[in-house]
Amino acid sequence: MQGLTRYGYREVIGGFFEFPTENAKRILPPHIEPVEVHHGTSIFAMNVFDFTESMVGPYREAVMAVIAAPLVKPGEKLPKSAFFPYLVATTTKAARDHAIERWHLPHWMSDVEIDFEPGPGRTTARVRADGAPVAELTITEHSWSPVSHLYQSFMRDNDQTWLAHITMEGSQSEHEEEKGALKLYEHPFNQALQISEVYETPFRELWMRAGMQTFEPLVELETA
DSSP, X not given: OOOOEXXXXXXXXXXXXXXXXXXXXXXXXXXXOXXXXXXXXXXXXXXXXXXXXXXXXXXXXXXXXXXXXXOOOTTSOOOSOEEEEEEEEESSHHHHHHHHHHHOOOBOSSOEEEEEEEETTEEEEEEEETTEEEEEEEEEOOOOEEEEEEEEEEEEETTEEEEEEEXXXXXXXXXXXXXXXXXXXXXXXXXXXXXXXXXXXXXXEEEEEEEEEEEOOOEEEOOO
């Protein structure tokens, strides 16, 4: 039986952005509901990871997702957020093959370039696919504290849906001061989005350092 799967990281940055619920519903399977910040507006999330240790070695990864309603059961811990990753991109084939086989995650099927550019009180991740820019995500710094947070991720593969419980541990800076930025480029990578309708300023920014991402075994969900 598959046990816990751990990924050590140097840093992770992420932003939550408003975008139309109509766009969110085009991305999500019918049985998964988007979270709305207000009527007609849902949440697009972009996260970029710099993994230093894993079953397939070090690599970097960009995850494009829609924030979904979590699956909550009585007596269980409430997750901070639930994600539906609709596109994942990695810098190595080994990482891509691993995530497809183990987690059923949809991938951009060629290696991408991901660079982190640190600055005073901020960092920017730049993603390029097939030699062209895809996205630039800038996240700013706030106060730091050690955390251990639970998240959920939904995965869909053909007619099957899975749920993963993910624990993120490390030093975290999280805030809603709206100082970061997102630039999305016209590229097939972003074809699921109406770029002009995605807010360029995140209403929530997340930055984590020197930590561990731990996946529990997948749970297959009944969707009928």
